[in-house]
Amino acid sequence: MDTEALRERLRGTPALAGPLAAFDPREAAPEPGPLFADWLTAALDDGVPEPHVMTLSTADAAGRPSSRVLMLRGFELDAGAFDFVFASDAASRKGHELTANPYAALNWYWPQHGRQIRVGGTVVALDRAAARRDFLGRSEPARIAGFTGLMSAELPSAEGSVSDAYTAYEQGRARAREIVAADPRAVPEGHTVYVLRADEAEFFQGDATADRFHRRLRYVREGDRWIRRMLWP
Numbered sequence: 001m002d003t004e005a006l007r008e009r010l011r012g013t014p015a016l017a018g019p020l021a022a023f024d025p026r027e028a029a030p031e032p033g034p035l036f037a038d039w040l041t042a043a044l045d046d047g048v049p050e051p052h053v054m055t056l057s058t059a060d061a062a063g064r065p066s067s068r069v070l071m072l073r074g075f076e077l078d079a080g081a082f083d084f085v086f087a088s089d090a091a092s093r094k095g096h097e098l099t100a101n102p103y104a105a106l107n108w109y110w111p112q113h114g115r116q117i118r119v120g121g122t123v124v125a126l127d128r129a130a131a132r133r134d135f136l137g138r139s140e141p142a143r144i145a146g147f148t149g150l151m152s153a154e155l156p157s158a159e160g161s162v163s164d165a166y167t168a169y170e171q172g173r174a175r176a177r178e179i180v181a182a183d184p185r186a187v188p189e190g191h192t193v194y195v196l197r198a199d200e201a202e203f204f205q206g207d208a209t210a211d212r213f214h215r216r217l218r219y220v221r222e223g224d225r226w227i228r229r230m231l232w233p
């Protein structure tokens with residue numbers, strides 16, 4: 001493995017190359033919702049790939065963090081809300097971590113615009129009715145995937161054999177197809193819709209010019225209002 005060549009390629013790979021989007025923090029609204037909506041709209045309009053894919057970070061009871069990417073399935077930005085909706089299985093690693101420690105962070109990076117958004121807050125799990133609505137709104141292949149096996153659990157295998165595990169995976173898929181064919185309205189027990197109620201947010205706008213005049217605007221919720229501060233980049 002030629003790691004030196006790989007390092008060389010990394011050093012030669014630009015970031016925040018531009019042209020990037022414009023942002024004047026002096027014109028941002030006093031609360032973060034309009035800015036999130038503006039930046040997401042621009043990402044969608046300009047064809048930024050998969051702008052709804054975000055990183056969710058959680059931590060276990062001991063504070064050990066873990067992260068993974070998820071789909072943003074909805075949000076509420078009106079009437080003071082700054083809520084982000086995602087769905088997963090409560091028995092997954094993230095599900096266990098959220099039960100032990102209901103705080104999490106979300107992060108988006110939209111490279112074509114040089115924009116990063118991070119939010120953090122408390123996560124609540126919605127009721128079974130919300131889980132059913134979310135799951136039954138999915139395509140059949142997505143529902144089959146939801147029944148394939150217990151998310152984040154290890155597949156059975158003799159002495160860690162990956163080919164055993166792969167066979168178990170194929171069997172799990174076949175079982176999942178049967179479950180969904182027998183009952184198209186079946187919903188996995190652990191399927192859960194979560195809402196992250198953000199109480200902090202930060203908007204980072206990269207600058208591609210030689211000045212590297214990056215801008216960071218942070219919002220923190222205090223009671224029912226938001227405080228805005230610029231941060232040194």
Ligand SMILES: Cc1cc2nc3c(=O)[nH]c(=O)nc-3n(C[C@H](O)[C@H](O)[C@H](O)COP(=O)(O)O)c2cc1C
Binds near residue numbers: 094
């Ligand atoms: C583009 C993309 C979108 C994903 N969306 C979701 C999602 O919406 N919900 C989910 O539970 N996992 C989603 N996953 C899988 C997660 O990244 C992760 O593998 C899974 O949730 C298990 O994470 P955990 O073991 O940390 O709980 C997605 C993966 C990718 C690559």
